[in-house]
Amino acid sequence: MEKKTLWELYTPEQMEQMKQVNATYKFCLDNGKTERECVRTSVAMAEKAGYINLADCIRSGRKLSTGDKVYAHYNEKSMVLYHIGKAPLEEGMNILGAHIDSPRIDIKQNPLYEDSGFAYLDTHYYGGIKKYQWVTIPLAIHGVIAKKDGSVIDVVIGEKTEDPVFTVTDLLIHLAGDQMQKTAATVVEGEKLDLLVGSIPLNDTEKDAVKENVLKILMDQYGIEEDDFLSAELELVPAEKARDLGFDRSMLLAYGQDDRICAFTSLMAMLELEDVPERTCCCLLVDKEEIGSVGASGMQSAFFENMTAELLELCGCTNPLALRRTLQNSKMLSSDVSAGFDPLYGEAFEKKNAAFLGNGLVFNKFTGSRGKSGSNDANAEYIAKLRKVMDDNGIRFQTAELGRVDVGGGGTIAWIMAKFGMEVIDSGLAVLCMHAPMEVSSQADIYEGVRGYKAFLKDMR
Numbered sequence: 001m002e003k004k005t006l007w008e009l010y011t012p013e014q015m016e017q018m019k020q021v022n023a024t025y026k027f028c029l030d031n032g033k034t035e036r037e038c039v040r041t042s043v044a045m046a047e048k049a050g051y052i053n054l055a056d057c058i059r060s061g062r063k064l065s066t067g068d069k070v071y072a073h074y075n076e077k078s079m080v081l082y083h084i085g086k087a088p089l090e091e092g093m094n095i096l097g098a099h100i101d102s103p104r105i106d107i108k109q110n111p112l113y114e115d116s117g118f119a120y121l122d123t124h125y126y127g128g129i130k131k132y133q134w135v136t137i138p139l140a141i142h143g144v145i146a147k148k149d150g151s152v153i154d155v156v157i158g159e160k161t162e163d164p165v166f167t168v169t170d171l172l173i174h175l176a177g178d179q180m181q182k183t184a185a186t187v188v189e190g191e192k193l194d195l196l197v198g199s200i201p202l203n204d205t206e207k208d209a210v211k212e213n214v215l216k217i218l219m220d221q222y223g224i225e226e227d228d229f230l231s232a233e234l235e236l237v238p239a240e241k242a243r244d245l246g247f248d249r250s251m252l253l254a255y256g257q258d259d260r261i262c263a264f265t266s267l268m269a270m271l272e273l274e275d276v277p278e279r280t281c282c283c284l285l286v287d288k289e290e291i292g293s294v295g296a297s298g299m300q301s302a303f304f305e306n307m308t309a310e311l312l313e314l315c316g317c318t319n320p321l322a323l324r325r326t327l328q329n330s331k332m333l334s335s336d337v338s339a340g341f342d343p344l345y346g347e348a349f350e351k352k353n354a355a356f357l358g359n360g361l362v363f364n365k366f367t368g369s370r371g372k373s374g375s376n377d378a379n380a381e382y383i384a385k386l387r388k389v390m391d392d393n394g395i396r397f398q399t400a401e402l403g404r405v406d407v408g409g410g411g412t413i414a415w416i417m418a419k420f421g422m423e424v425i426d427s428g429l430a431v432l433c434m435h436a437p438m439e440v441s442s443q444a445d446i447y448e449g450v451r452g453y454k455a456f457l458k459d460m461r
Contacts, residue, residue, distance in 0.1 A: 003359065005356075005358040005359060005444070006358050006359065006360060006396055006442075006444035006445070006447075006448055007250065007358055007444055009396070010444070014447070017447065018443060018444060018446075018447035019443075021268065021446060021447045021450055022252065022443045022446055022447065024264075024268060025242075025252075025261075025264055025265070025268075025446050026241075026242040026252070026254070028041055028260070028264040028267075029242040029254045029255070029256060029257070029260060029264070030241050030242055032100070032256070032260060032264070033140075033142050033235075033237045033255060033256055034142045034143060034235050034237070035076075035077045035078075035100045035101045035287045035297070036076040036077060036143075036144065036233075037142065038079075038100040038260065038263065038285065039073050039076045039077065039078070039079045039100070039285070040076060042071075042079055042081075042267055042285060043071065043073065043079070045267065045271060046069075046071045046081055046267075046271065049069070049271040050069055051069040051070060051071045051081060052068075052069070052070055052071075053070070053071060053072070054070040054071060054072040054082075054307060054310060054311065054314075055072060057070060057314055058310055058314070062314065063314055063315070063316065064084060064311065064314040064315050065084065065315065066084055066085065066086055066276060067084060067276045068083075068084045069081070069082070069083045069084070070082050070084075070311070072307045072310075074296065074297050074301075074303045075296075075297060077287040077297035078100075078284075078285060078286045078287050078297040078298075078301075078303055079100075079284075079285045080282065080283070080284045080285070080303075080304060080307050080308075081267075081270055081282065081283040081284075082280060082281070082282050082311055083270065083273055083276075083277060083280065083281040083282075083457075084276075084280050084311075084315065085276060085277040085278055085279045085280040085281065086276060086277070086278050086279075087278055087279050087280070088317075089280055089311070089312055089315055089317055089322070089326050090317065090319075090322050090325040090326050090329065091279065091326075091329055092279060092280075092325075092326060092327075092328070092329030092330040092331065092422070093279060093280040093281065093282045093326065093330045093331075094277070094279050094280070094281050094282065094330070094331055094332075094456060094457050094460045095281075095282040095283075095284060095330055095331070095332040095333070095417070095422075096266035096269065096270065096281075096282070096283045096284065096332075096333055096335060096453055096456070096457065097266075097283075097284040097285075097286070097299075097332055097333065097334050097335060097413055097417065098259050098260075098262035098263035098266050098284075098285055098286075098334075098335045098336065098428075099259045099263065099285070099286050099287065099288075099289030099290070099293075099299075099336065099412075099413065100259070100260060100263045100285045100286065100287060101126075101127070101287045101288055101289060101290050101291075102127070102237075102255070102256040102258055102259070102260065102290065103125075103126060103127035103128060103129045103258070103290055103435045104125070104126050104127065104129075104235050104236060104237055105123045105124070105125045105126065105129075105134060105139075105168075105193055105195075105235070105236040106123060106124050106125070106126050106233075106234065106235055106236070107121050107122070107123055107141070107143075107195070107229070107232070107234040107235070107236065108121075108122045108123060108124055108229075109229060109230050109232075110122070110229065110230070111123070111229055112197075112211055112214065112215070112226060112229065113208075113211065114208045114209075114210045114211040117199060117201075117210060118196060118198070118199050118210065119196075119197050119198035119199065119210045119211050119213075119214045120194040120195060120196060120197060121166075121194060121195040121197055122194050123168075123193050123194055123195055123236065124190070125190055125193060126235070126290065126291065127290030127291060127435070128290065128435055129435055130184065130435070130436070131187075131188040131189070131190060131193060132170075132184060132187050132188040133436050133437055134168055134188075134193060134437060135167075135168045135169065135170040135188055135193075136167060136168070136169065136170050137167065137168075137238060137437055138158065138165040138166075138167060138238070138239040138240070139158065139165060139166045139167055139168070139195065139236045139237065139238060139239055140156065140157060140158025140159050140163075140165060140166070140236070140237055140238070140239035141155055141156070141157045141158060141166065141234055141235070141236060142155065142156050142234070142235050142236075142237055143155050143232060143233045143234035143235050144232065144233050144234075145224055145228045145229075145231065145232040145234070146231040146232070147228055147231070148231075153222065153223065153224065153228075155222070155232075155234060158239040159239060163239075165239045166195050166196060166197055166236070167195070167196055168192075168193050168194065168195060168196070169196055170188065195236060197214055198210055198211075198213060198214040198217075200213050201213055202216060237255055237256070238255045238437045238438060240254075240255060240438065241254075242254035242255075244443075245440060249443070250358070250442065250443060250444070251357070251440055251441060251442055251443060252440070252441045252442075252443055252446070253438050253439070253440055254438065254439065254441075255437060255438055255439070256439075257337065257431050257439040257440075257441050258336070258337045258431060258434050258435060258439060259289065259335070259336045259337055259428070261337060261428075261429050261431060261441055261446065261449070262335035262336060262337065262427075262428045262429060262449070263285050263335075265335075265429070265446060265449035265450045265453060266283050266285070266333075266335060266453050267283055267285070268450045269283075269449075269450050269451075269452075269453035269454040269456075269457060270283040270453075270457065272450070272454055273454065273457060273458070277457060277458060278458075278461070279460070279461070281457040282330075284304055286298060286299045286303075286304075286413060289336070289412070289413055293413055293416060299413040299416045299417070300416055305323065305327070308323060308326060308327065309323045312326065324420075327420035327421070327422055328420055328421035328422060329422070330420070330422040330423075331382070331385075331422060331423045331424075331460050332414070332417050332422055332423065332424040332425075333424075333425060333427045333453065333456055334376070334412040334413050334414035334417060334424050334425065334426050334427065335412070335427050335428045335429075335453075336411075336412035336413075336426065336427075336428045337428050337429060337430070337431040337434055338355040338362040338364060338400050338402065338428050338429065338430045338431070339354075339355065339400075339402050339403055339430070339431070339434055340355055340356065340357045340430035340431050340432045340440070340441075341354040341355060341356050341357075341430075342432050347404075348403050348404060348407055349403055349404060350401065350403070350404045350405070353399070353400055353401045354400055354401070355398055355400035355430035356398065356430060357430050357432065357440075357441070357442040357445060358442045358444050358445060359396065359398045359430070359445070360395065360396030360397050360398060360444075360445060360448040360449075360452065361390070361395065361396070361397040361398070361427060361428075361429065361445075361448060361449055361452040362397070362398055362399070362400050362427060362428055362429060362430055363383070363386065363397060363398070363399050363400075363425055363426070363427050364399070364400055364401065364402070364425070364426035364427065364428075365377060365378050365383060365399065365425065365426075366378070366401075366426070367401075367402055367411045367412060367414070367426045374411050374415065375411065375415070376411075376412075376414035376415040376418045376424055376425075376426060378414075378423070378424065378425035378426070379423070382423040382425060383425065385460065385461070386425065386456070386460075389455055389456060389459045389460055390452060390455060392455075392459065393451070393452075393455035393459065395448065395451055395452040395455050396448055397452065400430075411426075412426050412428075414426050429441060429442075429445045429446065429449050430442070430445060
């Protein structure tokens with residue numbers, strides 16, 4: 001017998017709570033289209049909920065104790081929050097982990113050029129994308145430009161109604177005979193994802209007049225010189241807001257839901273904890289998962305270990321083994337999106353082990369590809385504990401794999417955290433059109449995700 005969906009189970013009160021959760025989630029998506037914006041949005045929400053900056057505690061030597069709530073971030077690209085529980089830290093934490101970077105197109109360091117009366121910005125795509133999906137759609141520029149005087153200019157162009165937008169062009173169908181014979185992987189090449197940004201020449205300029213006019217606009221309106229691109233981080237993202245999808249408004253269409261659907265629901269669950277938890281709770285939001293979790297703000301960096309060591313020090317845990325014990329005794333949900341079953345492409349899934357929209361949290365015992373390569377394969381005992389926590393709290397969950405065996409695969413940050421010896425499982429929420437400019441999720445799953453993550457934080461032992 002088929003299980004009922006969440007839509008058939010929720011009470012009128014839960015339906016109202018679901019609307020409120022999704023309103024917050026849409027706000028987060030619209031204000032967090034880059035990792036920096038995600039951290040800024042999360043910091044504002046955390047401080048409103050009573051969290052204080054761990055860096056301030058370190059500078060002042062303020063001691064921390066049961067019930068205290070602190071956060072830390074690395075260059076506005078990764079963030080961790082701690083809610084100190086009643087049990088000693090060395091007994092472990094309950095950790096929610098997700099990533100806040102999403103597939104996109106980045107602007108190169110020497111980007112601006114002119115060709116045949118058009119000005120362009122040269123680009124390099126980030127993460128796994130179908131390049132043909134990113135042409136002829138309205139794009140916005142988000143990011144920062146760091147100047148030599150130490151100032152940093154925040155850039156968001158294309159989100160306001162009065163802003164210009166930008167686009168990547170494509171070849172018209174009438175001349176695309178050769179192009180249409182190419183495979184999807186090559187029909188649009190990476191070097192042809194350049195951004196169209198202008199076409200009016202600057203008066204009385206003999207060379208690169210359109211480029212010079214763009215530079216004049218950048219200087220007049222934003223105080224940006226051409227050399228400033230050298231120390232800039234500029235990202236191209238869809239110039240679209242999160243929107244309700246369907247006549248029944250049951251779904252959500254938005255950019256960046258991989259993996260901000262897990263990041264923001266984890267954050268909301270963390271901030272909703274009202275009572276002092278039994279075990280210290282932690283929410284970890286990291287950068288660069290889409291390119292291997294590398295770099296100083298990725299999960300493979302020492303950021304999380306360093307911040308946890310600082311936390312232990314301020315809590316009076318000076319034993320040199322305290323950090324190792326804390327991490328080894330921790331339990332974690334490594335939350336990343338699961339591929340939602342799409343009946344139009346059902347051949348890519350094994351239906352009995354697929355994730356369905358509207359059916360709640362998804363637990364993946366293993367991810368990886370083909371022969372479980374690159375997978376963190378959670379043990380049965382840990383899954384049994386998770387089942388009990390979810391069932392005791394009335395949380396709807398499902399289990400899944402990422403498509404049919406030998407079709408594809410993927411992973412999360414779970415394998416990195418498992419190196420500490422902690423119990424970790426891949427989890428998350430189901431999404432359609434993963435890695436596309438706009439992705440689809442279920443509003444019921446978003447609400448159930450918050451409920452499930454909160455239950456894990458409170459009751460996992």
